[in-house]
Structure formats: structure tokens, C-alpha cells
Amino acid sequence: MKSATMNKRSFLLLAIAFFVCQSLTFAQTAKDVFGNSETPILYLGIDFTKAKIIDEPTSEFEIRDKYYPGINDVIVGEPKKYDLKGAFHKSFIDHDLGAVMTRNAKINAEDIKSTNTADFHKFQASDVETLVRGFDFGDKKGVGLLFVAEAFSKSEKATAIWVTLVDMKSRKVLMTERMQGKAGGFGLRNTIAASVKNIIDEIQKTKYNIWKTKYANS
Numbered sequence: 001m002k003s004a005t006m007n008k009r010s011f012l013l014l015a016i017a018f019f020v021c022q023s024l025t026f027a028q029t030a031k032d033v034f035g036n037s038e039t040p041i042l043y044l045g046i047d048f049t050k051a052k053i054i055d056e057p058t059s060e061f062e063i064r065d066k067y068y069p070g071i072n073d074v075i076v077g078e079p080k081k082y083d084l085k086g087a088f089h090k091s092f093i094d095h096d097l098g099a100v101m102t103r104n105a106k107i108n109a110e111d112i113k114s115t116n117t118a119d120f121h122k123f124q125a126s127d128v129e130t131l132v133r134g135f136d137f138g139d140k141k142g143v144g145l146l147f148v149a150e151a152f153s154k155s156e157k158a159t160a161i162w163v164t165l166v167d168m169k170s171r172k173v174l175m176t177e178r179m180q181g182k183a184g185g186f187g188l189r190n191t192i193a194a195s196v197k198n199i200i201d202e203i204q205k206t207k208y209n210i211w212k213t214k215y216a217n218s
Contacts, residue, residue, distance in 0.1 A: 030174040033143055035216040037089050044146045045072045045100035051149035052119040053112055058188050060109040068104045070189040072097050087203040120151045128162045128176045137168040144168045152192055157183045159195030
């Protein structure tokens with residue numbers, strides 16, 4: 001009887017320790033991004049798998065096979081222009097676009113284009129969480145920075161992107177927020193890339209401090 005009671009107590013203590021540990025790991029990871037400038041972040045790229053390109057005449061196959069990889073390439077290829085390190089107050093940010101490139105290449109081209117302006121505001125945070133749960137991060141651990149594209153609107157001249165921090169091991173969203181970047185330049189690649197630059201610049205100017213206030217002291 002005594003042994004059974006001890007086993008129950010041991011099990012209960014282990015269960016409590018497990019859930020406390022899980023809670024602290026999640027909270028600490030989110031907090032450290034904004035509370036410690038040396039907490040590493042891995043930039044994962046822009047996921048276009050659920051994005052809608054609204055009122056755009058460019059071929060959907062060209063969008064998927066040429067412009068989506070081109071946009072992702074230019075972000076990491078010009079780090080001074082697309083200053084993720086400055087935006088997130090890090091001395092260095094590694095990148096790995098492998099998972100995003102693979103996912104984007106498998107998009108059904110027929111689902112890319114839209115003529116419905118309501119598609120520019122079709123996402124909820126829960127949609128981002130569902131997308132992240134379906135991600136394959138392999139054996140990666142730590143914090144990943146993922147840009148989830150919602151839509152590009154030719155008429156609005158803007159791109160909507162959810163800036164998302166994820167715990168890659170558990171595939172949990174630590175933070176996600178919708179941002180809208182003004183488009184510019186010529187050609188779809190440059191137009192959307194300009195939107196991304198505007199979003200990164202806005203993070204550096206204002207958003208980072210807002211997020212730091214919200215999460216660093218949580």
C-alpha cells in the first residue's frame with residue numbers, strides 16, 4: 001500500500017515537473033528573443049503556400065516557379081538592404097530556406113491567383129498556427145523566423161505578411177503579427193520584395209520596441 005502511494009506521488013511530481021518545464025521553455029524562448037540580443041534566430045524565408053496574388057496578369061506558373069524563389073533569394077542575397085539583423089537587434093542571423101523552397105515549389109498553380117479583393121484580408125492567427133504545425137523543420141531546434149505571405153494586391157499596391165516566430169522543435173508559434181508593406185518597383189519580384197523591405201524597415205523603426213515591451217517582461 002505504501003509503495004503504491006509513493007508511486008502515485010512520484011508520478012504526480014514527474015507530471016507536474018514535465019508541464020512546468022514545457023511552460024517555462026515556451027515562455028523563455030519567446031522572452032529571450034526580445035530580452036537577449038544574442039539569442040539566435042534562424043531565418044526560414046517567405047512561405048507562399050497559402051498566399052493569393054490578386055488582380056495580377058502574370059502567369060501563375062511563372063509566379064510559382066520564377067518569382068517566388070526569386071523573392072526569397074533576393075532577401076538573403078542582399079542582407080544590407082533587407083536588414084533582418086538590424087530589425088531584430090541581432091549581431092548575426094543564419095538562414096535556411098530549404099523547407100520554404102520545397103513547400104513553395106509544390107503549390108498548386110491554379111490556387112495562386114485571385115480576382116477577389118477580400119482575399120487580401122483572409123487570414124487569422126489560427127491559420128498561421130495551422131500552417132506552422134504542418135511544417136517540416138527536420139531536427140532543427142531553437143527559434144525560427146518565418147514570413148507567412150497572405151496576399152499581394154495589385155490594386156492596393158501592397159503585400160500582407162504575417163511575421164512569425166516559431167519554436168522549431170515543438171512547431172509552436174511564439175509570436176505572429178500581420179504587417180502590410182507598400183509595394184514598389186517594376187516586375188512582380190521587385191514589387192513584392194520592396195514590400196518585404198518596407199516591413200523589415202518598419203520592424204526596425206517601431207515594431208521591435210513594441211514587441212520587446214510586450215514579450216521581454218512577460
